Amino acid sequence: MARKLLLENAHIEGIHTYDVYRKNGGYRSVEKALKTMSPEDVVEEVKKSGLRGRGGAGFPTGMKWSFIAKPEGVPRHLLCNADESEPGTFKDRYLMEKIPHLLIEGMILSSFALGANQSYIYIRGEYMYVLRILEKAIAEAYANGWLGKNILGSGFDLDLSVTPGAGAYICGEETALIESLEGKRGNPRMKPPFPAVKGLWQRPTVVNNVETIAAVVPIVNEGGDAYAQIGIGRSTGTKLISASGNINKPGVYEIEMNISVEEFIYSDTYCGGIKNGKKLKACVPGGSSVPILPHYLVCKTAAGQDRLMTYESLADGGFATGSMLGSGGFIVYDEDQCIVRNTWNFTRFYHHESCGQCSPCREGTGWMEKVLHRLEYGHGKMEDIDLLWDIQRKIEGNTICPLGDAAAWPVAAAIRHFREEFEWHVKEPKACMERNYGLVAEKTFEPATA
């Protein structure tokens, strides 16, 4: 049976309350860290653990922490990114709802490691009921001496609060989050300066995902080396996957990063196979921003190896034949799903969520949505496919923040792997309104081409 480090106790009745959480070993790591470790020791354990950011980019957390500037007399801040708005991703909500104290425990450890005395959880506005759960848990933590002044007599002070966003995906981008937290319009900032140097109120700041921060608890409890034992290569530890789509058992799963994609989709421990005995058509393995994979590239890489649920394996083949682990939003499509419709739907989202600061993203996302809509509803032209390709190409890499790339990649991947299906929409305008295209034919790849 796979080990669970985060959700092990999630099923226990009343675990969201302080007493039950504490009885089940909660806040042990804080005792250990504050009584026996220095902040540098905690950073060192996190480095040893190989933990990588769970918010999407997978940047090594220990390294990120060691970049934080430490000018004399300037406060530093830790911000928890609980904006979770990427379509297909709902793991942070599950964690905060079920075991809010785990996040608080992680926040104490991480703030201690960074020398932050005022930390914030920025939560998406739609999660208002989760905010209430967190607020209750924070009040309990204060009441029991885990937050506030001189925690456990260690001399370390920490204040923690939760702030809701107002319903914008872009506020999950770390600098937009900071602007929003400062009470401004959530436009991403230009980098440099990076938040590690000038973040919240121009002070050194680290932004980490909910799951990243929660993972620090088992790392401190069991040691970075033990954590690094789990997983393969540079994908260490466990990862929460939000599984959705045409599967028998949608939900949040904690996996050790060593299982295969095939096992994850078909085993009864996880997704339980494709619903209604249908065939797999495609999979978006890491949230709506990452490239979609056609069925023949989901369980195997282009080189014919088993694809694993790891950062490296999911990215194997680059964008030509691979994708990304991203935020772990794992969306499965059966043979009845329409790729053009799905691409249109994703693009509609990015169009709606663009902050509008830079021209390629502001104008390009809307344009792509309109062209995709036309294709999906049987009014498209053959040139539309190349036009879409050209628009996404001119957005990608040319914007202030990665939302532009996030909008471009799904369109590029859909055309790359499902071009025939787009063409079919043009050639069969009536049929495409009545039925779906079905499976795509398997392509063979020259082993050498990237």
Place this chain on the structure above:
Amino acid sequence: MAEQTEKINVTIDGKTIAVDPGTTILNAARIIGGDVVPPAMCYYSSLKGSGGKCRTCLVEVSKGSEKDPRPMPKLVASCSTPVMDGMEVKNKTSERVNDARHGVVEFLLINHPLDCPICDQAGECHLQDLAFEHGLEKTRYEFKRRTFDKIDIGEYIKLHMTRCILCYRCVYTADQLTNQREHGVMKRGDAAEISTYIQNALDNDFIGNVIDVCPVGALTDKTFRFRSRVWYTKPMDAHRDCKKCSGKAVAWMIGDEIARITARKDQFGEVKEFICNECRFDKKEKTDWVIEGPRHIDRHSVISANKYEDPIPEHTPLLNKA
């Protein structure tokens, strides 16, 4: 690290120049001058925080620096990227830059009304110039263009949001030149719009400058609207004694009458000395001003083409053909 006073070398399109550390690629290019200068639709040197948004100034950094010669993987906004010693930059000489810039111009135009024939800004519009130099002749956009209602913001200024390219210059101007923050951006994405707090009148001594910083015809001078095409007016340097501002302006004349007053713009279309509302809107008599003489307009622009001098020789045949 180089000393603050020590100059560093940067090469743009093969031309090398020594500049102070901290200088942006765009400003280094402006010192070199000529066609190594990338177009800039949102950056405005006197407005803090401006730049980075329009992406017209993207350039390719083919060598990062002497210390770290690796090229930068992505194109960078030259207005907000500082130069490094030994950096090599490609502007006009980069295919990637030309391609991306074509894209940006197209993006800026897809929702633009293209109503130049009835727009007051025509002739001195940076978007017109940009499209002229970098745009395509045809649009690939076949959908309804975005429109907004025109609004009066205050007694003197008309906001025609449909023409706006969201460069944020007017927002920074209102923020930094006036003491009330009541002008900003509402909504997001391509629905974003410049707005004033519940359409509050922008009545502030320096708010008129938003008209001058606007690169397009989104903010226009109500005291001049539709009076004349700008190329029928004669720009004259003029000054007056003013308690609020420098009093240095340009009087745009029709015959003996002053049709419009603006601040003075440099060769990159930027105002260096902002003027007050009184000078701009209330002093329209010739007796209010000391007229110094004709103003030299040396910007690459439609207004100066075929008129004052030959600013873009390589384009003159095009103009003649048209």
